Amino acid sequence: MGGAPDAAGGAAGNPELRADCGSCFGLCCAALPFAASADFAVDKPAGKPCSHLGDDFRCGIHDRLRERGFPGCTVYDCFGAGQKVSQVTFGGVSWRRRPETAQRMFAVFPVQRQLHELLRHLAEALELPAARSLHAEIRRLRDDIDSLTRQEPAALLEADVAALRAQAGDQLLRASALARADAKPGRRKNRRGADLFGARLAGADLRGADLRGACLIAADLSTVDLRLADLLGADLRDADLSGADLTGSIFVTQPQLQQAKGDATTRLPRGLSRPAHWSV
Template sequence: MRADCGNCFGLCCVALPFSASADFAFDKRAGQPCTNLRDDFRCGIHTRLRESGFSGCTVYDCFGAGQKVSQVTFGGHSWREAPDTAREMLDVFPLMRQLHELLWYLAEALTLPAARPLHADIRRLTDETEALTGRDSGALLATDVPAHRAQVGELLLRTSALVRAEAPGRRKNRRGADLLGARLKGADLRGADLRGACLIAADLTGADLRLSDLLGADLRDANLGGADLTGSIFLTQPQLQQARGDARTKLPRALSRPAHWSSST
């Protein structure tokens, strides 16, 4: 469930659209290969994306869907080799990406001791999700992915409740809250439900986010300097890539410190 760009046909560089902005240097429509995509499906500016005006690319992760579609669903035949399958491949990719993201969350849920009462259900939905990713392209396109996502989401909510119940004191419910630019420096957010919260440019320096649920929280430009995220759940690498942090920020073991974060303490 980690991207392996060497075994992908640059699907994110073709399937996804973007507009000229602070995140992208120019416009690109869906289905149009990025001009930076080379003949070998590698990015020509990969080592200098941010300085070239493509910081948006650095925060994207397909959770391994790219290589699954390229090497399994389409058997290693690229959209360049078989242009008649290009449209179908590009349509399948975002569906596979959703399923792989669900697998990421389900895999994390199985590592949580507090969620042990739900492990049987988590394994069942993991197996069902894995089976969906193994379908052929036609079957994948006919799959009701939103309905399956809703089933997984409900189970992850139950998982979250069990984990957050272990946090001391009163647990804040800020699910889906508009916390744009919020001043939360040093805040005690242990066990908080921050699922889907807008935390764009929020000041979370020194905040205690242990055992908090951060699934889908928008952390773009949020300041996580010195924040404690150990034990937080359903946080992903793309979310960290969008935020700001430093050497003091404490992270869950499964995630790594983004290269662009400050090294100062």
């Protein structure tokens, strides 16, 4: 199996599961649609290259995306799916060089992206010592998904991604419960899917809390203890993480941090980096 290792500087630091735009054919800028909004300055249909995408597949306003009205681009992460589709699925031949492949390449990309997101979370689950009893089962699923990502376009387009997400979701839920059991009794609060829009939670002790899928848009999470908290799928748009402690938080991704606010005192999980727009 040529898949991702269990740990390479942490799941978040695994190069196979991190976007390498220099090895991609600008797929997120061409394959995906976006609508004029606070996140995107203009409408763009799926399959139409963004007007800022250069002939070299690089963004012409990459260093000015927020100023030019494209903050949505700064929080997107393909988890390495872009280079996988470009260099593996289609053998390094771009859709510009072979226009007849464009439609299929653009269709495969979002499928591959979902699979890579699952691989990213499963890799992290394999790093949780408390979930060691599940590692063999998680590894088998990880290997099956990794093998699928290396198949021909037809196999990817026929994949039952929903079923794979359900299988992975079950494993991640079980791994999360075991990892969060290390938190002291009474701290493992269940806030799964909770509506905490704009909630004032500054200084709260949420260590070991289940916050997966929670709406934390514009919530005040400054100086909150989020160690061992499960943040899978939590919406952190404009949430204030200044001074918060996320070391050991489970299933946090770089896009979630990019959507939030923070500062130099915010403590991050291993392998994730401080967004450039955060205050010093």
